[in-house]
Amino acid sequence: MTEQETVEALILAVGGRPDDVRAAVDRLGAGPVAEAVVAELRFRAAPPADLPEVNVQLDLVHGDRTLGFVVTLSGKGATADAGQDPDAPMWVSYELADLVRAVYGPSGGRAGHTRRVELRLGRDESGPPNPKAYLVKLEPVSRAVHALFGAVDPAEPDLGDLAVRYATDKWGGLHWFTPHYQRHFSELRDEPVRLLEIGIGGYEQPHLGGGSLRTWKRYFRRGLIYGLDIFDKSAHDEPRITTLRGDQSDPAYLREMAERYGPFDIIVDDGSHISGHVLVSLRTLLPYVRPGGYYVVEDLMFSYFQGFGGSPTDLNSPDTSVGFLKTLADGLHYEDRPGLDPAQARYFDRHIGAVHFYRGVAVIEKSANAEGSLPPWIPRSGMPPRPAQ
Known part of the structure:
Protein backbone atom coordinates (compact mmCIF):
# COMPACT_ATOMS: atom_id res chain seq x y z
CA MET A 1 0.00 0.00 0.00
CA ASP A 153 -4.46 20.70 17.86
CA PRO A 154 -4.41 23.70 15.54
CA ALA A 155 -6.66 26.70 15.67
CA GLU A 156 -8.22 26.81 12.23
CA PRO A 157 -5.82 28.99 10.22
CA ASP A 158 -7.00 31.81 8.00
CA LEU A 159 -6.80 30.94 4.31
CA GLY A 160 -5.13 34.25 3.47
CA ASP A 161 -2.43 33.60 6.08
CA LEU A 162 -1.82 30.17 4.57
CA ALA A 163 -1.57 31.64 1.07
CA VAL A 164 1.15 33.99 2.29
CA ARG A 165 2.91 31.20 4.20
CA TYR A 166 3.07 28.90 1.16
CA ALA A 167 3.77 31.67 -1.36
CA THR A 168 0.73 31.45 -3.60
CA ASP A 169 -0.62 34.57 -5.32
CA LYS A 170 -4.24 33.95 -4.29
CA TRP A 171 -3.86 36.62 -1.61
CA GLY A 172 -1.62 39.58 -0.89
CA GLY A 173 -0.06 39.95 -4.32
CA LEU A 174 -1.69 39.82 -7.74
CA HIS A 175 -5.07 38.61 -6.50
CA TRP A 176 -7.39 38.80 -3.51
CA PHE A 177 -9.30 35.53 -3.81
CA THR A 178 -8.97 33.87 -0.41
CA PRO A 179 -11.77 35.75 1.41
CA HIS A 180 -14.19 34.57 -1.30
CA TYR A 181 -12.95 31.00 -1.04
CA GLN A 182 -13.18 31.04 2.73
CA ARG A 183 -16.77 32.28 2.48
CA HIS A 184 -17.77 29.37 0.24
CA PHE A 185 -15.44 26.55 1.33
CA SER A 186 -15.43 26.92 5.13
CA GLU A 187 -18.32 24.50 5.47
CA LEU A 188 -16.18 21.80 3.83
CA ARG A 189 -12.87 22.35 5.61
CA ASP A 190 -13.55 19.67 8.19
CA GLU A 191 -14.60 17.09 5.59
CA PRO A 192 -12.48 14.49 3.72
CA VAL A 193 -12.70 16.51 0.51
CA ARG A 194 -11.08 15.81 -2.85
CA LEU A 195 -9.82 18.99 -4.49
CA LEU A 196 -8.37 19.29 -7.99
CA GLU A 197 -6.44 22.39 -9.03
CA ILE A 198 -5.61 22.87 -12.71
CA GLY A 199 -2.26 24.62 -12.95
CA ILE A 200 0.48 24.00 -10.38
CA GLY A 201 2.71 26.96 -11.24
CA GLY A 202 6.37 27.41 -12.02
CA TYR A 203 5.95 26.73 -15.76
CA GLU A 204 8.49 24.16 -17.02
CA GLN A 205 10.64 24.30 -13.85
CA PRO A 206 9.85 21.04 -12.02
CA HIS A 207 10.61 22.29 -8.50
CA LEU A 208 8.82 25.65 -8.77
CA GLY A 209 5.16 26.20 -7.97
CA GLY A 210 3.04 24.05 -5.69
CA GLY A 211 2.16 26.83 -3.25
CA SER A 212 -1.56 26.56 -3.88
CA LEU A 213 -1.54 22.79 -3.42
CA ARG A 214 0.13 23.13 -0.02
CA THR A 215 -2.26 25.93 0.92
CA TRP A 216 -5.26 23.70 0.18
CA LYS A 217 -3.62 20.77 1.98
CA ARG A 218 -3.21 22.80 5.16
CA TYR A 219 -6.66 24.41 4.94
CA PHE A 220 -8.49 21.12 4.31
CA ARG A 221 -6.81 19.16 7.10
CA ARG A 222 -8.56 15.94 6.02
CA GLY A 223 -8.46 16.60 2.28
CA LEU A 224 -6.78 14.84 -0.65
CA ILE A 225 -5.30 17.39 -3.05
CA TYR A 226 -4.65 16.80 -6.76
CA GLY A 227 -2.76 19.13 -9.07
CA LEU A 228 -2.87 18.98 -12.88
CA ASP A 229 -0.22 20.61 -15.04
CA ILE A 230 1.06 20.26 -18.60
CA PHE A 231 4.59 20.03 -17.19
CA ASP A 232 6.03 17.36 -14.91
CA LYS A 233 5.49 18.55 -11.34
CA SER A 234 6.02 15.25 -9.55
CA ALA A 235 8.64 16.92 -7.33
CA HIS A 236 5.67 18.29 -5.36
CA ASP A 237 4.17 14.86 -4.60
CA GLU A 238 3.86 14.26 -0.87
CA PRO A 239 1.31 12.78 1.53
CA ARG A 240 -2.15 14.09 0.58
CA ILE A 241 -0.79 15.82 -2.58
CA THR A 242 -0.78 14.01 -5.94
CA THR A 243 0.40 15.73 -9.11
CA LEU A 244 -0.88 14.71 -12.54
CA ARG A 245 0.56 15.56 -15.94
CA GLY A 246 -1.89 16.31 -18.73
CA ASP A 247 -3.45 18.91 -21.02
CA GLN A 248 -6.53 20.72 -19.73
CA SER A 249 -7.72 21.20 -23.33
CA ASP A 250 -7.84 17.44 -23.96
CA PRO A 251 -11.34 16.16 -23.07
CA ALA A 252 -10.36 12.49 -23.37
CA TYR A 253 -7.51 12.91 -20.88
CA LEU A 254 -9.69 14.93 -18.50
CA ARG A 255 -12.40 12.27 -18.47
CA GLU A 256 -9.89 9.48 -17.88
CA MET A 257 -8.24 11.45 -15.06
CA ALA A 258 -11.56 12.31 -13.40
CA GLU A 259 -12.80 8.72 -13.61
CA ARG A 260 -9.69 7.59 -11.77
CA TYR A 261 -9.31 10.30 -9.12
CA GLY A 262 -12.76 11.87 -8.84
CA PRO A 263 -15.41 12.74 -8.15
CA PHE A 264 -14.19 16.00 -6.68
CA ASP A 265 -15.71 18.30 -4.10
CA ILE A 266 -13.87 21.33 -5.51
CA ILE A 267 -12.18 22.02 -8.85
CA VAL A 268 -10.14 25.22 -9.26
CA ASP A 269 -9.05 26.21 -12.77
CA ASP A 270 -5.85 28.24 -12.49
CA GLY A 271 -4.39 26.80 -15.67
CA SER A 272 -3.59 28.38 -19.02
CA HIS A 273 -6.36 31.04 -18.78
CA ILE A 274 -6.96 30.59 -22.52
CA SER A 275 -10.72 30.85 -23.02
CA GLY A 276 -10.93 27.75 -25.22
CA HIS A 277 -9.05 25.69 -22.62
CA VAL A 278 -11.15 27.06 -19.78
CA LEU A 279 -14.38 26.10 -21.54
CA VAL A 280 -13.19 22.60 -22.48
CA SER A 281 -12.21 21.94 -18.87
CA LEU A 282 -15.48 23.30 -17.49
CA ARG A 283 -17.68 21.38 -19.93
CA THR A 284 -15.76 18.16 -19.37
CA LEU A 285 -15.20 18.25 -15.62
CA LEU A 286 -18.37 19.76 -14.14
CA PRO A 287 -20.08 16.33 -14.25
CA TYR A 288 -17.27 15.07 -12.01
CA VAL A 289 -18.03 17.59 -9.25
CA ARG A 290 -20.13 16.17 -6.45
CA PRO A 291 -23.55 17.73 -5.79
CA GLY A 292 -22.96 20.44 -3.23
CA GLY A 293 -19.44 21.01 -4.56
CA TYR A 294 -17.82 23.91 -6.37
CA TYR A 295 -16.15 24.66 -9.69
CA VAL A 296 -13.97 27.77 -9.71
CA VAL A 297 -12.58 29.70 -12.67
CA GLU A 298 -9.74 32.06 -11.75
CA ASP A 299 -8.15 35.03 -13.50
CA LEU A 300 -11.18 36.06 -15.54
CA MET A 301 -9.39 39.21 -16.64
CA PHE A 302 -7.71 37.10 -19.34
CA SER A 303 -11.14 36.75 -20.96
CA TYR A 304 -10.62 40.29 -22.30
CA PHE A 305 -7.15 39.63 -23.78
CA GLN A 306 -7.04 38.63 -27.45
CA GLY A 307 -3.82 36.70 -26.92
CA PHE A 308 -5.74 34.34 -24.63
CA GLY A 309 -8.73 33.85 -26.90
CA GLY A 310 -10.68 36.68 -25.33
CA SER A 311 -12.14 39.91 -26.62
CA PRO A 312 -12.06 43.46 -25.23
CA THR A 313 -15.13 44.44 -27.27
CA ASP A 314 -17.44 41.44 -27.75
CA LEU A 315 -18.25 41.09 -24.07
CA ASN A 316 -21.06 38.57 -24.55
CA SER A 317 -19.30 36.12 -26.85
CA PRO A 318 -19.94 32.59 -25.52
CA ASP A 319 -16.49 31.66 -26.81
CA THR A 320 -14.80 33.70 -24.08
CA SER A 321 -14.63 32.64 -20.45
CA VAL A 322 -16.70 35.50 -19.05
CA GLY A 323 -19.10 35.48 -21.99
CA PHE A 324 -19.87 31.80 -21.46
CA LEU A 325 -20.18 32.20 -17.70
CA LYS A 326 -22.78 34.91 -18.29
CA THR A 327 -24.96 32.32 -20.04
CA LEU A 328 -25.12 30.41 -16.77
CA ALA A 329 -27.31 33.18 -15.34
CA ASP A 330 -29.86 32.47 -18.07
CA GLY A 331 -29.47 28.76 -17.37
CA LEU A 332 -30.51 29.26 -13.77
CA HIS A 333 -33.91 30.40 -15.10
CA TYR A 334 -34.32 27.88 -17.92
CA GLU A 335 -37.63 26.59 -16.56
CA ASP A 336 -39.12 30.08 -16.80
CA ARG A 337 -38.05 30.86 -20.36
CA PRO A 338 -41.07 30.73 -22.72
CA GLY A 339 -40.61 28.44 -25.69
CA LEU A 340 -37.76 26.46 -24.14
CA ASP A 341 -38.47 22.76 -23.75
CA PRO A 342 -37.00 21.83 -20.33
CA ALA A 343 -36.15 18.42 -21.75
CA GLN A 344 -33.71 20.15 -24.11
CA ALA A 345 -31.99 22.09 -21.33
CA ARG A 346 -28.21 21.94 -21.09
CA TYR A 347 -26.43 19.92 -18.42
CA PHE A 348 -25.28 23.27 -17.00
CA ASP A 349 -28.85 24.52 -16.77
CA ARG A 350 -29.99 21.49 -14.79
CA HIS A 351 -26.98 21.09 -12.48
CA ILE A 352 -25.88 24.57 -11.44
CA GLY A 353 -27.62 26.13 -8.47
CA ALA A 354 -25.71 29.41 -8.16
CA VAL A 355 -22.95 31.43 -9.80
CA HIS A 356 -20.96 33.97 -7.77
CA PHE A 357 -18.90 36.56 -9.63
CA TYR A 358 -16.06 38.48 -8.00
CA ARG A 359 -13.31 40.48 -9.56
CA GLY A 360 -11.16 37.98 -11.40
CA VAL A 361 -12.92 34.82 -10.23
CA ALA A 362 -16.23 32.98 -10.52
CA VAL A 363 -17.44 30.35 -8.04
CA ILE A 364 -20.03 27.91 -9.43
CA GLU A 365 -22.16 25.84 -7.07
CA LYS A 366 -23.06 22.36 -8.29
CA SER A 367 -26.60 21.40 -7.32
CA ALA A 368 -29.88 20.34 -8.89
CA ASN A 369 -31.70 23.27 -10.49
CA ALA A 370 -35.23 21.90 -10.58
CA GLU A 371 -37.45 24.14 -8.49
CA GLY A 372 -40.00 24.48 -11.28
CA SER A 373 -41.29 27.51 -13.11
CA LEU A 374 -43.82 30.07 -11.97
CA PRO A 375 -47.39 28.74 -11.90
CA PRO A 376 -49.25 29.03 -15.24
CA TRP A 377 -51.84 31.47 -13.92
CA ILE A 378 -49.18 34.17 -13.65
CA PRO A 379 -49.37 36.04 -16.98
CA ARG A 380 -46.32 35.95 -19.23
CA SER A 381 -47.39 38.83 -21.47
CA GLY A 382 -47.62 41.55 -18.88
CA MET A 383 -49.51 42.05 -15.66
CA PRO A 384 -53.16 43.13 -15.93
CA PRO A 385 -53.86 46.78 -15.17
CA ARG A 386 -54.53 47.61 -11.57
CA PRO A 387 -58.10 48.65 -10.77
CA ALA A 388 -58.66 52.32 -10.29
CA GLN A 389 -58.41 53.51 -6.74
Whole structure:
Protein backbone atom coordinates (compact mmCIF):
# COMPACT_ATOMS: atom_id res chain seq x y z
CA MET A 1 0.00 0.00 0.00
CA THR A 2 1.35 3.42 -0.92
CA GLU A 3 1.75 6.24 1.59
CA GLN A 4 -1.12 8.09 -0.12
CA GLU A 5 -3.41 5.06 0.25
CA THR A 6 -2.41 4.72 3.91
CA VAL A 7 -3.35 8.34 4.59
CA GLU A 8 -6.67 8.02 2.76
CA ALA A 9 -7.52 4.88 4.74
CA LEU A 10 -6.76 6.70 8.01
CA ILE A 11 -8.92 9.70 7.04
CA LEU A 12 -11.84 7.38 6.34
CA ALA A 13 -11.28 5.34 9.52
CA VAL A 14 -11.48 8.32 11.86
CA GLY A 15 -15.04 8.95 10.70
CA GLY A 16 -16.12 5.87 12.66
CA ARG A 17 -15.62 4.62 16.21
CA PRO A 18 -12.33 4.72 18.15
CA ASP A 19 -12.05 0.95 17.69
CA ASP A 20 -12.13 1.50 13.92
CA VAL A 21 -8.99 3.62 14.16
CA ARG A 22 -7.12 1.03 16.20
CA ALA A 23 -8.20 -1.67 13.76
CA ALA A 24 -6.98 0.49 10.86
CA VAL A 25 -3.59 0.90 12.53
CA ASP A 26 -3.38 -2.88 12.98
CA ARG A 27 -4.33 -3.47 9.35
CA LEU A 28 -2.04 -0.82 7.86
CA GLY A 29 0.87 -1.39 10.23
CA ALA A 30 1.99 0.79 13.12
CA GLY A 31 5.22 1.74 11.34
CA PRO A 32 3.68 3.15 8.12
CA VAL A 33 0.91 4.84 10.12
CA ALA A 34 3.40 6.51 12.48
CA GLU A 35 5.51 7.72 9.55
CA ALA A 36 2.44 9.18 7.84
CA VAL A 37 1.28 11.00 10.98
CA VAL A 38 4.73 12.40 11.71
CA ALA A 39 5.02 13.60 8.11
CA GLU A 40 1.72 15.45 8.56
CA LEU A 41 2.94 17.05 11.79
CA ARG A 42 6.14 18.18 10.05
CA PHE A 43 4.07 19.78 7.31
CA ARG A 44 1.70 21.57 9.66
CA ALA A 45 4.24 22.81 12.20
CA ALA A 46 5.05 26.51 11.88
CA PRO A 47 7.99 27.28 14.21
CA PRO A 48 8.89 30.95 14.78
CA ALA A 49 11.37 32.32 12.26
CA ASP A 50 13.95 33.10 14.96
CA LEU A 51 13.78 29.72 16.71
CA PRO A 52 17.16 27.93 17.06
CA GLU A 53 17.25 24.17 16.54
CA VAL A 54 15.45 22.25 19.28
CA ASN A 55 15.01 18.48 19.40
CA VAL A 56 11.82 17.00 20.78
CA GLN A 57 11.59 13.28 21.40
CA LEU A 58 8.23 12.01 20.14
CA ASP A 59 7.21 8.48 21.14
CA LEU A 60 4.14 6.86 19.59
CA VAL A 61 2.72 3.86 21.44
CA HIS A 62 0.61 1.10 19.90
CA GLY A 63 0.02 -1.93 22.08
CA ASP A 64 3.36 -3.08 23.41
CA ARG A 65 5.28 -1.29 20.67
CA THR A 66 6.82 2.19 20.91
CA LEU A 67 7.99 4.02 17.79
CA GLY A 68 10.36 6.89 18.47
CA PHE A 69 11.01 9.98 16.35
CA VAL A 70 13.38 12.87 16.91
CA VAL A 71 11.56 15.99 15.74
CA THR A 72 13.86 18.94 15.10
CA LEU A 73 12.15 22.33 15.02
CA SER A 74 13.79 25.59 14.02
CA GLY A 75 13.16 28.75 12.09
CA LYS A 76 13.75 26.71 8.93
CA GLY A 77 10.81 24.41 9.65
CA ALA A 78 10.52 20.91 11.06
CA THR A 79 12.29 17.64 10.28
CA ALA A 80 11.90 14.19 11.81
CA ASP A 81 14.00 11.05 11.95
CA ALA A 82 13.18 7.69 13.44
CA GLY A 83 15.09 6.96 16.62
CA GLN A 84 15.83 8.28 20.09
CA ASP A 85 17.67 11.34 21.35
CA PRO A 86 18.46 10.75 25.04
CA ASP A 87 19.55 14.37 25.35
CA ALA A 88 16.32 15.88 24.00
CA PRO A 89 15.10 18.54 26.46
CA MET A 90 11.43 17.56 25.97
CA TRP A 91 9.84 14.13 25.58
CA VAL A 92 6.28 13.75 24.30
CA SER A 93 4.32 10.49 24.15
CA TYR A 94 1.00 9.73 22.41
CA GLU A 95 -1.12 6.67 21.90
CA LEU A 96 -0.76 6.26 18.14
CA ALA A 97 -4.46 5.66 17.44
CA ASP A 98 -5.46 8.74 19.43
CA LEU A 99 -2.91 10.88 17.61
CA VAL A 100 -4.30 9.61 14.29
CA ARG A 101 -7.78 10.66 15.40
CA ALA A 102 -6.49 14.05 16.56
CA VAL A 103 -4.63 14.75 13.32
CA TYR A 104 -7.00 13.34 10.69
CA GLY A 105 -10.36 13.40 12.46
CA PRO A 106 -13.12 16.01 12.48
CA SER A 107 -12.25 19.02 14.60
CA GLY A 108 -14.95 18.31 17.17
CA GLY A 109 -13.56 14.85 17.77
CA ARG A 110 -9.91 15.63 18.39
CA ALA A 111 -8.40 13.59 21.20
CA GLY A 112 -5.27 14.68 23.01
CA HIS A 113 -5.96 13.07 26.37
CA THR A 114 -3.29 10.37 25.97
CA ARG A 115 -0.52 12.91 25.54
CA ARG A 116 2.24 12.74 28.14
CA VAL A 117 4.91 15.43 28.37
CA GLU A 118 8.17 15.19 30.27
CA LEU A 119 10.55 18.14 30.52
CA ARG A 120 14.10 16.83 30.87
CA LEU A 121 15.86 20.15 30.52
CA GLY A 122 18.40 20.56 33.31
CA ARG A 123 17.55 17.23 34.85
CA ASP A 124 21.19 16.13 35.06
CA GLU A 125 22.77 19.50 35.70
CA SER A 126 24.93 19.77 38.81
CA GLY A 127 25.70 22.81 40.91
CA PRO A 128 23.42 25.31 42.62
CA PRO A 129 20.10 26.16 40.97
CA ASN A 130 20.20 29.09 38.55
CA PRO A 131 16.58 29.97 37.74
CA LYS A 132 17.49 32.76 35.34
CA ALA A 133 19.80 30.56 33.27
CA TYR A 134 17.22 27.78 33.35
CA LEU A 135 14.48 30.05 32.00
CA VAL A 136 16.78 31.24 29.21
CA LYS A 137 17.24 27.62 28.12
CA LEU A 138 13.55 26.83 28.56
CA GLU A 139 12.27 29.62 26.30
CA PRO A 140 13.21 28.07 22.91
CA VAL A 141 12.11 24.63 24.11
CA SER A 142 8.69 26.00 25.01
CA ARG A 143 8.31 27.67 21.63
CA ALA A 144 9.35 24.50 19.81
CA VAL A 145 6.85 22.36 21.71
CA HIS A 146 4.15 24.98 21.15
CA ALA A 147 4.75 24.69 17.40
CA LEU A 148 4.55 20.88 17.60
CA PHE A 149 1.36 20.89 19.68
CA GLY A 150 -0.11 23.51 17.36
CA ALA A 151 0.30 21.03 14.52
CA VAL A 152 -1.72 18.46 16.48
CA ASP A 153 -4.46 20.70 17.86
CA PRO A 154 -4.41 23.70 15.54
CA ALA A 155 -6.66 26.70 15.67
CA GLU A 156 -8.22 26.81 12.23
CA PRO A 157 -5.82 28.99 10.22
CA ASP A 158 -7.00 31.81 8.00
CA LEU A 159 -6.80 30.94 4.31
CA GLY A 160 -5.13 34.25 3.47
CA ASP A 161 -2.43 33.60 6.08
CA LEU A 162 -1.82 30.17 4.57
CA ALA A 163 -1.57 31.64 1.07
CA VAL A 164 1.15 33.99 2.29
CA ARG A 165 2.91 31.20 4.20
CA TYR A 166 3.07 28.90 1.16
CA ALA A 167 3.77 31.67 -1.36
CA THR A 168 0.73 31.45 -3.60
CA ASP A 169 -0.62 34.57 -5.32
CA LYS A 170 -4.24 33.95 -4.29
CA TRP A 171 -3.86 36.62 -1.61
CA GLY A 172 -1.62 39.58 -0.89
CA GLY A 173 -0.06 39.95 -4.32
CA LEU A 174 -1.69 39.82 -7.74
CA HIS A 175 -5.07 38.61 -6.50
CA TRP A 176 -7.39 38.80 -3.51
CA PHE A 177 -9.30 35.53 -3.81
CA THR A 178 -8.97 33.87 -0.41
CA PRO A 179 -11.77 35.75 1.41
CA HIS A 180 -14.19 34.57 -1.30
CA TYR A 181 -12.95 31.00 -1.04
CA GLN A 182 -13.18 31.04 2.73
CA ARG A 183 -16.77 32.28 2.48
CA HIS A 184 -17.77 29.37 0.24
CA PHE A 185 -15.44 26.55 1.33
CA SER A 186 -15.43 26.92 5.13
CA GLU A 187 -18.32 24.50 5.47
CA LEU A 188 -16.18 21.80 3.83
CA ARG A 189 -12.87 22.35 5.61
CA ASP A 190 -13.55 19.67 8.19
CA GLU A 191 -14.60 17.09 5.59
CA PRO A 192 -12.48 14.49 3.72
CA VAL A 193 -12.70 16.51 0.51
CA ARG A 194 -11.08 15.81 -2.85
CA LEU A 195 -9.82 18.99 -4.49
CA LEU A 196 -8.37 19.29 -7.99
CA GLU A 197 -6.44 22.39 -9.03
CA ILE A 198 -5.61 22.87 -12.71
CA GLY A 199 -2.26 24.62 -12.95
CA ILE A 200 0.48 24.00 -10.38
CA GLY A 201 2.71 26.96 -11.24
CA GLY A 202 6.37 27.41 -12.02
CA TYR A 203 5.95 26.73 -15.76
CA GLU A 204 8.49 24.16 -17.02
CA GLN A 205 10.64 24.30 -13.85
CA PRO A 206 9.85 21.04 -12.02
CA HIS A 207 10.61 22.29 -8.50
CA LEU A 208 8.82 25.65 -8.77
CA GLY A 209 5.16 26.20 -7.97
CA GLY A 210 3.04 24.05 -5.69
CA GLY A 211 2.16 26.83 -3.25
CA SER A 212 -1.56 26.56 -3.88
CA LEU A 213 -1.54 22.79 -3.42
CA ARG A 214 0.13 23.13 -0.02
CA THR A 215 -2.26 25.93 0.92
CA TRP A 216 -5.26 23.70 0.18
CA LYS A 217 -3.62 20.77 1.98
CA ARG A 218 -3.21 22.80 5.16
CA TYR A 219 -6.66 24.41 4.94
CA PHE A 220 -8.49 21.12 4.31
CA ARG A 221 -6.81 19.16 7.10
CA ARG A 222 -8.56 15.94 6.02
CA GLY A 223 -8.46 16.60 2.28
CA LEU A 224 -6.78 14.84 -0.65
CA ILE A 225 -5.30 17.39 -3.05
CA TYR A 226 -4.65 16.80 -6.76
CA GLY A 227 -2.76 19.13 -9.07
CA LEU A 228 -2.87 18.98 -12.88
CA ASP A 229 -0.22 20.61 -15.04
CA ILE A 230 1.06 20.26 -18.60
CA PHE A 231 4.59 20.03 -17.19
CA ASP A 232 6.03 17.36 -14.91
CA LYS A 233 5.49 18.55 -11.34
CA SER A 234 6.02 15.25 -9.55
CA ALA A 235 8.64 16.92 -7.33
CA HIS A 236 5.67 18.29 -5.36
CA ASP A 237 4.17 14.86 -4.60
CA GLU A 238 3.86 14.26 -0.87
CA PRO A 239 1.31 12.78 1.53
CA ARG A 240 -2.15 14.09 0.58
CA ILE A 241 -0.79 15.82 -2.58
CA THR A 242 -0.78 14.01 -5.94
CA THR A 243 0.40 15.73 -9.11
CA LEU A 244 -0.88 14.71 -12.54
CA ARG A 245 0.56 15.56 -15.94
CA GLY A 246 -1.89 16.31 -18.73
CA ASP A 247 -3.45 18.91 -21.02
CA GLN A 248 -6.53 20.72 -19.73
CA SER A 249 -7.72 21.20 -23.33
CA ASP A 250 -7.84 17.44 -23.96
CA PRO A 251 -11.34 16.16 -23.07
CA ALA A 252 -10.36 12.49 -23.37
CA TYR A 253 -7.51 12.91 -20.88
CA LEU A 254 -9.69 14.93 -18.50
CA ARG A 255 -12.40 12.27 -18.47
CA GLU A 256 -9.89 9.48 -17.88
CA MET A 257 -8.24 11.45 -15.06
CA ALA A 258 -11.56 12.31 -13.40
CA GLU A 259 -12.80 8.72 -13.61
CA ARG A 260 -9.69 7.59 -11.77
CA TYR A 261 -9.31 10.30 -9.12
CA GLY A 262 -12.76 11.87 -8.84
CA PRO A 263 -15.41 12.74 -8.15
CA PHE A 264 -14.19 16.00 -6.68
CA ASP A 265 -15.71 18.30 -4.10
CA ILE A 266 -13.87 21.33 -5.51
CA ILE A 267 -12.18 22.02 -8.85
CA VAL A 268 -10.14 25.22 -9.26
CA ASP A 269 -9.05 26.21 -12.77
CA ASP A 270 -5.85 28.24 -12.49
CA GLY A 271 -4.39 26.80 -15.67
CA SER A 272 -3.59 28.38 -19.02
CA HIS A 273 -6.36 31.04 -18.78
CA ILE A 274 -6.96 30.59 -22.52
CA SER A 275 -10.72 30.85 -23.02
CA GLY A 276 -10.93 27.75 -25.22
CA HIS A 277 -9.05 25.69 -22.62
CA VAL A 278 -11.15 27.06 -19.78
CA LEU A 279 -14.38 26.10 -21.54
CA VAL A 280 -13.19 22.60 -22.48
CA SER A 281 -12.21 21.94 -18.87
CA LEU A 282 -15.48 23.30 -17.49
CA ARG A 283 -17.68 21.38 -19.93
CA THR A 284 -15.76 18.16 -19.37
CA LEU A 285 -15.20 18.25 -15.62
CA LEU A 286 -18.37 19.76 -14.14
CA PRO A 287 -20.08 16.33 -14.25
CA TYR A 288 -17.27 15.07 -12.01
CA VAL A 289 -18.03 17.59 -9.25
CA ARG A 290 -20.13 16.17 -6.45
CA PRO A 291 -23.55 17.73 -5.79
CA GLY A 292 -22.96 20.44 -3.23
CA GLY A 293 -19.44 21.01 -4.56
CA TYR A 294 -17.82 23.91 -6.37
CA TYR A 295 -16.15 24.66 -9.69
CA VAL A 296 -13.97 27.77 -9.71
CA VAL A 297 -12.58 29.70 -12.67
CA GLU A 298 -9.74 32.06 -11.75
CA ASP A 299 -8.15 35.03 -13.50
CA LEU A 300 -11.18 36.06 -15.54
CA MET A 301 -9.39 39.21 -16.64
CA PHE A 302 -7.71 37.10 -19.34
CA SER A 303 -11.14 36.75 -20.96
CA TYR A 304 -10.62 40.29 -22.30
CA PHE A 305 -7.15 39.63 -23.78
CA GLN A 306 -7.04 38.63 -27.45
CA GLY A 307 -3.82 36.70 -26.92
CA PHE A 308 -5.74 34.34 -24.63
CA GLY A 309 -8.73 33.85 -26.90
CA GLY A 310 -10.68 36.68 -25.33
CA SER A 311 -12.14 39.91 -26.62
CA PRO A 312 -12.06 43.46 -25.23
CA THR A 313 -15.13 44.44 -27.27
CA ASP A 314 -17.44 41.44 -27.75
CA LEU A 315 -18.25 41.09 -24.07
CA ASN A 316 -21.06 38.57 -24.55
CA SER A 317 -19.30 36.12 -26.85
CA PRO A 318 -19.94 32.59 -25.52
CA ASP A 319 -16.49 31.66 -26.81
CA THR A 320 -14.80 33.70 -24.08
CA SER A 321 -14.63 32.64 -20.45
CA VAL A 322 -16.70 35.50 -19.05
CA GLY A 323 -19.10 35.48 -21.99
CA PHE A 324 -19.87 31.80 -21.46
CA LEU A 325 -20.18 32.20 -17.70
CA LYS A 326 -22.78 34.91 -18.29
CA THR A 327 -24.96 32.32 -20.04
CA LEU A 328 -25.12 30.41 -16.77
CA ALA A 329 -27.31 33.18 -15.34
CA ASP A 330 -29.86 32.47 -18.07
CA GLY A 331 -29.47 28.76 -17.37
CA LEU A 332 -30.51 29.26 -13.77
CA HIS A 333 -33.91 30.40 -15.10
CA TYR A 334 -34.32 27.88 -17.92
CA GLU A 335 -37.63 26.59 -16.56
CA ASP A 336 -39.12 30.08 -16.80
CA ARG A 337 -38.05 30.86 -20.36
CA PRO A 338 -41.07 30.73 -22.72
CA GLY A 339 -40.61 28.44 -25.69
CA LEU A 340 -37.76 26.46 -24.14
CA ASP A 341 -38.47 22.76 -23.75
CA PRO A 342 -37.00 21.83 -20.33
CA ALA A 343 -36.15 18.42 -21.75
CA GLN A 344 -33.71 20.15 -24.11
CA ALA A 345 -31.99 22.09 -21.33
CA ARG A 346 -28.21 21.94 -21.09
CA TYR A 347 -26.43 19.92 -18.42
CA PHE A 348 -25.28 23.27 -17.00
CA ASP A 349 -28.85 24.52 -16.77
CA ARG A 350 -29.99 21.49 -14.79
CA HIS A 351 -26.98 21.09 -12.48
CA ILE A 352 -25.88 24.57 -11.44
CA GLY A 353 -27.62 26.13 -8.47
CA ALA A 354 -25.71 29.41 -8.16
CA VAL A 355 -22.95 31.43 -9.80
CA HIS A 356 -20.96 33.97 -7.77
CA PHE A 357 -18.90 36.56 -9.63
CA TYR A 358 -16.06 38.48 -8.00
CA ARG A 359 -13.31 40.48 -9.56
CA GLY A 360 -11.16 37.98 -11.40
CA VAL A 361 -12.92 34.82 -10.23
CA ALA A 362 -16.23 32.98 -10.52
CA VAL A 363 -17.44 30.35 -8.04
CA ILE A 364 -20.03 27.91 -9.43
CA GLU A 365 -22.16 25.84 -7.07
CA LYS A 366 -23.06 22.36 -8.29
CA SER A 367 -26.60 21.40 -7.32
CA ALA A 368 -29.88 20.34 -8.89
CA ASN A 369 -31.70 23.27 -10.49
CA ALA A 370 -35.23 21.90 -10.58
CA GLU A 371 -37.45 24.14 -8.49
CA GLY A 372 -40.00 24.48 -11.28
CA SER A 373 -41.29 27.51 -13.11
CA LEU A 374 -43.82 30.07 -11.97
CA PRO A 375 -47.39 28.74 -11.90
CA PRO A 376 -49.25 29.03 -15.24
CA TRP A 377 -51.84 31.47 -13.92
CA ILE A 378 -49.18 34.17 -13.65
CA PRO A 379 -49.37 36.04 -16.98
CA ARG A 380 -46.32 35.95 -19.23
CA SER A 381 -47.39 38.83 -21.47
CA GLY A 382 -47.62 41.55 -18.88
CA MET A 383 -49.51 42.05 -15.66
CA PRO A 384 -53.16 43.13 -15.93
CA PRO A 385 -53.86 46.78 -15.17
CA ARG A 386 -54.53 47.61 -11.57
CA PRO A 387 -58.10 48.65 -10.77
CA ALA A 388 -58.66 52.32 -10.29
CA GLN A 389 -58.41 53.51 -6.74
